Amino acid sequence: xxxxxxxxxxxxxxxxxxxxxxxxxxxxxxxxxxxxxxxxxxxxxxxxxxxxxxxxxxxxxxxxxxxxxxxxxxxxxxxxxxxxxxxxxxxxxxxxxxxxxxxxxxxxxxxxxxxxxxxxxxxxxxxxxxxxxxxxxxxxxxxxxxxxxxxxxxxxxxxxxxxxxxxxxxxxxxxxxxxxxxxxxxxxxxxxxxxxxxxxxxxxxxxxxxxxxxxxxxxxxxxxxxxxxxxxxxxxxxxxxxxxxxxxxxxxxxxxxxxxxxxxxxxxxxxxxxxxxxxxxxxxxxxxxxxxxxxxxxxxxxxxxxxxxx
Numbered sequence: 607x608x609x610x611x612x613x614x615x616x617x618x619x620x621x622x623x624x625x626x627x628x629x630x631x632x633x634x635x636x637x638x639x640x641x642x643x644x645x646x647x648x649x650x651x652x653x654x655x656x657x658x659x660x661x662x663x664x665x666x667x668x669x670x671x672x673x674x675x676x677x678x679x680x681x682x683x684x685x686x687x688x689x690x691x692x693x694x695x696x697x698x699x700x701x702x703x704x705x706x707x708x709x710x711x712x713x714x715x716x717x718x719x720x721x722x723x724x725x726x727x728x729x730x731x732x733x734x735x736x737x738x739x740x741x742x743x744x745x746x747x748x749x750x751x752x753x754x755x756x757x758x759x760x761x762x763x764x765x766x767x768x769x770x771x772x773x774x775x776x777x778x779x780x781x782x783x784x785x786x787x788x789x790x791x792x793x794x795x796x797x798x799x800x801x802x803x804x805x806x807x808x809x810x811x812x813x814x815x816x817x818x819x820x821x822x823x824x825x826x827x828x829x830x831x832x833x834x835x836x837x838x839x840x841x842x843x844x845x846x847x848x849x850x851x852x853x854x855x856x857x858x859x860x861x862x863x864x865x866x867x868x869x870x871x872x873x874x875x876x877x878x879x880x881x882x883x884x885x886x887x888x889x890x891x892x893x894x895x896x897x898x899x900x901x902x903x904x905x906x907x908x909x910x911x912x913x914x915x916x
Contacts, residue, residue, distance in 0.1 A: 610837070617833025617845050620826040625852025627822035629860065631690035634814035636805040640691070641797035644683030646815045649790025651824035655783030663784050670772050671784035672792075677765030678827075679789020680796075685758035692751030706732065706843035706879075708763040713839035717771045724882050725840030732847040732879025738872025763843075770834045778832045786823065847876050 635643055663671050706729040710721035769781070797804075807815070833842050851873060 613833055613836040614841075614845065616829050617837060617842055618829075618848055620830035620833070621846045621848040622852050623822040623826035625849045626856060627686070627818050628690045628853050629856045630814045630817055630822070631687060632694075634810045635687075635691075635818075636807070636811055637691050639797075639801055639805045640684045640687040641793055641801050642804050643687045644680065645790050645793035645797050647683055647687075647818045647823050648679045648786050648793060650815075650819040651827075652783050652786030652788075652790050654820065654824050655779055655828065656787060659777060659779045659783055661777060661780040661783075663780075666772075667776060667781070667784065671781070671788045674765055674769050674772075674781075675785045675788030675790075676792060677761055678769065678785055680792045682758050682762045682765065683789070684793070685754045685761065689751050689755035689758060692748040693755065705759045705763055705846045706840065708759060709767060709843035709846075710840045712763050712767045713770070716767050717839075719839055721840050722838070725838070725844065728844045728879040728882030729840075730879075731882060732844060732876045735847075735872040735875025735877075735879060738868055738875065766830070766834060766842075767839060769831060770839060773835055778835060779828055782824075782828045782831050786827065844879060844882070847879055851876050 631643070706725070710725060710729065713719040714721060769785075830842070833845070854873070
């Protein structure tokens with residue numbers, strides 16, 4: 607399968623960016639305003655992509671964009687914001703380690719894409735690795751934050767596979783822009799009703815929103831939906847394991863957290879799970895091709911090898 611390596615690299619941008627999003631949201635964005643926080647993340651990203659593609663939805667994509675925007679943006683972003691604010695960075699991304707299995711099951715139900723044995727094995731190995739990395743030691747856990755993270759994983763898995771099912775040739779950049787814009791527009795009135803006036807934003811918060819809107823949203827979602835169009839859902843789901851890995855490594859690099867040998871072993875298992883889920887490469891063309899035809903002179907020589915002079 608040509609181009610798999612390129613699409614794997616492109617798709618991997620998304621979970622890595624999402625892993626950094628947990629840290630930025632927890633450290634720099636205002637607490638207590640998940641609806642405004644989600645709207646400030648989604649709407650600027652959608653408008654930037656709209657300015658780049660300059661395509662409006664047509665036909666069924668008007669209501670499809672609203673449905674996908676509600677699932678993949680409005681609800682998902684609010685839940686991620688709550689999880690990021692109430693849980694440590696590494697723990698907030700832990701629950702997402704279950705998303706590969708969830709995406710495989712949803713893909714099986716919605717688009718009849720049966721999970722491959724290698725995908726299931728990769729998901730199991732990766733999940734075991736995440737457990738080794740993050741379930742080491744006692745710490746107080748906010749039950750609401752864990753519930754929000756689990757709900758975000760379920761909603762997004764369904765929304766991503768639904769977007770794959772509705773793939774009918776619409777441009778990836780355009781469909782991503784429509785979802786983000788629709789999702790942001792749905793969030794604004796809900797935020798005004800539920801949270802009142804917008805929160806004041808400091809300079810670090812403005813920079814944080816710029817990062818999560820442009821990098822962790824516009825760039826990441828475009829890469830993710832592009833991957834869903836070119837790779838099996840199981841492979842894309844396994845790449846999502848890079849999300850908790852990024853969260854843990856950020857904790858080590860920025861928050862001065864240290865990893866035990868057990869956690870380093872878990873990290874190795876997660877990466878092994880991602881490798882297991884890679885699409886099988888096509889056989890080498892050389893093996894499929896028949897042997898080259900002999901030259902005309904050689905054939906002539908072999909056609910009458912025993913001929914003698916009269």
